[in-house]
Amino acid sequence: MATATRSTKYRRQSDTDLSRMEIMEGAALCFEARGYSATSLDEVAARIASTKGRIYHHYASKAELFLDVYRTGMMMNFQAIEPILERDMPPIERLKAVLKAHVMCVIRTKAFQNVVGQGVDMLRHGTMPANEHAELRQLAQLRDTYSEHFSKVLEDAMAAGDIEFANIKIALNSVFMCINGPIVWFTPRKGQDQKEIEAVADECVLYAIRLLGYTGKTP
Amino acid sequence: MATATRSTKYRRQSDTDLSRMEIMEGAALCFEARGYSATSLDEVAARIASTKGRIYHHYASKAELFLDVYRTGMMMNFQAIEPILERDMPPIERLKAVLKAHVMCVIRTKAFQNVVGQGVDMLRHGTMPANEHAELRQLAQLRDTYSEHFSKVLEDAMAAGDIEFANIKIALNSVFMCINGPIVWFTPRKGQDQKEIEAVADECVLYAIRLLGYTGKTP
DNA sequence: ACTTGAACATACTATCGAGTATGTTGTCAA
């Protein structure tokens, strides 16, 4: 019986997760298109051919839904780069690989990454109700951790003499602006296959490492 | 009498412009902080220690106010770079100068530039009431013209052999992401003088031209 | 002095959307 109960529980949990993911995907698209506050939950519901009741069954508030999309977007980023951080390779190659993985991830999860950006802004400007503000701060720490990973990779490559920059804060910000660019300007074309997308990503990575003073050869 | 009438008219026009500018500055700060739709006109009014009545005396709608801020932001950009475009100088130097001027301008007019960004997004995603949509398109054309100026400067520098890139659209987008970065991440410190701000701008420009393959010497 | 109109402020309306309360359906366990 214990087994039966547990399997049931798991299946249900799985169903719930699926439903929440569907809601999040609709929400991410709406938030991306119109921004957090301009998006009504009725719109989100309509996008997934459903109703507001379903959303409120899974989320206590609009803010919680937003935060879940935010968190999920960050998780996608971590999953994209963490395997590479553990691999043993020359710093400059790791840098390239991490940048590439990030760009590919943001292109694939564009809507979610846009929400992440909105979340960062929200914290910066201190909007959003006070009760959810705490979770927003927590998520911002997650973002800082993510940023720290890049800092490390940058410093390693710097120490190896492959790149050079003056102020690491400005350099890192500029790199992020560059590799996050597709979130803003990338629009998927019809019939655009994986190869073409990779070509775009490669060019972004090229510009990002050039920005860091990489010349293509180790002098 | 004609003279008197005209001088009166001018003074009044000047007063009106001043009042509108004050409203726009408050609006720009609010829109930057909370986004277009999350910003109420009561907030904007409060920020300039005034009331909604004053805003509606000068603007027919919230959208019109937004569009005026947008337009003003673009004008600021044009005024920053146009003198340089007319100067006679080597392409690479002109490129550097234009980038520097742009960065200084966005730092100085941060809130307005943020609104410009929101306006671009709005057009891209087709939000905003249909009647104002036309003017939004018009403003987007202004933005395209601005972008065209940079394209020209890039191509000249490319022809002179000072920089090189694969796809000009991606390169230009990346450059813009980089030099518009301060709109997102720059926060003015107290007691930060002009010199320090220029140092930040210079570093942004450095990264932007590096991104374009500039090595510092003409090979 | 008095009229006029610009430049506001004040007081109100009407709508939209977040949140809630309640109803319906299907599934599983006992």
Add this chain to the structure above:
DNA sequence: TTGACAACATACTCGATAGTATGTTCAAGT
């Protein structure tokens, strides 16, 4: 089979805010 509960849908409430209608002030023209 029935009771319970998850997973929704439907139907409401209520506060916030864009927009409007009206009142007030003051400076300039006559």
